[in-house]
Amino acid sequence: MTEASTKPLQTVLGEFKNISPELTQAFIFTRDGKIIAGDEECIAVARAKKLADAYDQIATQATFIGGIENLTIHGVSTQLGINSTNSRYLATISSRAADEKMIKALTCVIVPTIIELVDQTSPAESECSVIDPGQSEVNSDKEVVQVPQESAPAEQISIAPTFSSEHVFPKPPVNQFMVEKIGGLLVASDVVRVDADVVEKWSDLYGDTQILLVNIETLEGKSAMCKFRPIREADGKAKGIIQIPERILQTLRTCDGKLVMVKPVIPVVLEEQN
């Protein structure tokens, strides 16, 4: 996994201690013992590998209980948790005083959702290192909704590309925003407003390439593509915010205050045919 794809996991694990201070350690590792998020010094590769082995041995015999959704081990003063999502393992160590429901929400809901999201946004990385240009355009099981445009839709969406050279661009960065609902007579119902600093970073990253659309994805996996414009607020209130009109909120089945992942849609450049 690249740094870009492990960053959301790293960020979430970093937040664990703020949400539940009783949670002392959390790390995500792979079958071969590689730590992909969390404190790398917390466990050696060989030990992480043994952890994965031990977990898998239980999992192979757990078919009659419907597989393992959650494994918790209680020591005298500590409790350990191991969960597995898409061949990645999350291990947590917390004190017995920790709120069991909170820990479960973090380990069984939040992290697996983010792992799924990371995999969806970079499926090629999770499966293999060779990117097939044809396959990179394939949309897996993800439900993607194209928000109906009030005006004429952006050109690049309707054109069937003969060759995608999207791979020559840097991978679209994924940003997490908090949803703020907007409304009013002057608000276009098909345009979202994104933190101007983030939009500027996109412009720096892609230079002359004009970015007209963003892809918004909820933590539940609903996604929509729509036009955007930067929020111009001098007092910094717009930091980490995406303002979404009611119609798109309904499409995404999300609401005010929820978190969404947003990435710019990089236009597909058609190769000139000689």
Place this chain on the structure above:
Amino acid sequence: MTKNANANHTETALTDIVVVTTADNEDPAFASLGASLAEIRKMDGVLGYIIRSNVSAVLDLAKNDEISQYALFSYQLDQSSMEIAKQLSVAEIESALVEGSSLKVLLMKIGENKISVFMEKNANHSAIIKRILI
């Protein structure tokens, strides 16, 4: 060797409880836990239990034909939990809980005795832990 083999016996009672023992005199702690588990077995959502010490084991499971599957799982959970605890530097395990999409299994260690309780997903495992520790 022959003596030990002769001492092993298995009883299947009308209540579907399977008792495997190598000793005539049961450990009082084992007997007491067995009595508690018999009560727990009547609780809503509890499908059965296995209790084993170094010399005896009692199995009371709803599905007798799946005894070996339940017993193997119980053993594996015990072994793997110890390995996980060891790798994460936890000296002693009191209990382990595995939740599947349909059932969950609680493993507890009380002295030399190891208990596995099999239950439905919505069963109250906290109440079972309390009941065992009384």
